Amino acid sequence: MSELSLDERFKEAIQNANEKIPKTSVPQDVQLVLYAYYKQALSENISYSHHGYESDEVITAFKQNAWMQVRHLSANEAKEKYIEIINQMLKDRQ
8 A cells, every 4th residue: 555645645634624624613723824834835836915805804814924924834844734733633533
């Protein structure tokens, strides 16, 4: 049995987060951290620019602040951190 690649493990973690962990059970600060790692994992070389009006500027500001705090990570590092958090949350639910 071969070991899953980082991208496969990341996709699996995303699927587990969506299917096995109710969003309402995740504290908002953890949701922001997960958002930041997810965004960095997928958008490592994309700079943030704010276009147009957002219906909830405060939420957008919190999300962007969380992302900016992890911008120093590579995409692979962000994927690993995302996977670690999701796996720990799944373990804690058992």
